Amino acid sequence: MMQSDRPMSVLPGERERVRVPVIRLWSRLVVVLQGDISDEVAARLMDDVLEEIRGSGAAGLVLDVSGILVVDSHLVHVLSNLAQAALIMGTPAVVCGMSPEVAMTLQMMGAEPKFMQTALTLEDALRRLGVRVMVEKDVWDRDDDDEDGPPVFSTEDFADDDGGIPIRPHADQIDRHAHHHLDSRKIRPRRGR
């Protein structure tokens, strides 16, 4: 059997080092769960994340489960409790990245997560929590010899302001600026998912 990719949590002496990263992103917290989540890590997750919410005053919490090896009934219970506790504190939580096989397995065993908002992707989750992102195409296509001229903005929610909290201090100004200078034809129409 392969020794190289054994889960970290069973390596003697390395248990303590397993830590779930909590990323602060536009005053939201993003928790990325990956690999084999031991019961110990799951138990600590609740304390750590709730404490981080208090310390950061985050306006939202995203739990990204796309990289988790197994989501069993225990882990669903932990995630659901965490999401509820965060909401009780005043921070809405969204779980994203449930894979088809995880979704089917949970449904088969009757462990559908309750009281838990879910989103397909990390981007969807952030959008759900009021983050609006503007992407400048030019950043990636430097040698794009399009004759188009000004950069094309590909955000879907460009003109959609349903009360999301500004991403950063100048987000409003940037938006207005963009509107002012851009031909409306250069803005892609909103697309449904």
Added chain:
Amino acid sequence: MPMRGGVGLAMPRQQQGPDAGLKETTITLATEHDIPLARQIAREICERLATRALTQQRLLTIVSELGRNMVLYAGGGKMTIRPPTVKSRRIVVIATDQGPGIPNLAEIMAGRYKSRSGLGLGLLGTKRLADSFDVETGRGGTTVSVEVIL
């Protein structure tokens, strides 16, 4: 299989055909720290057999639920994971413990039980995920046998 604390004996088994080399493995689960190892062994079997993602998720979830049950309620136990053979295209999981048995088995299997630490779905969820499921329990302990067809 590398040997460490929780790992019990790995019993070699003669096999021919495409699955040769996959051995039946028995793991001793004493604490929750041993559960990831059980999942890892099940995962390696699935990866070697290139099973469907859903089959792997079902098997790993079963192993996880049964392992946790033994650790939480029976003070630990042993789990045997038997890879498929040429004749029998199924993975077998047998979880055996010498715990106090499950007095409220009927209640659990009827879905009327909710544990304090979880959803109360360890056994019932396992049954729903498995292609065949059998549980024998008494004062001398509990044995749960499960099959997942490839």
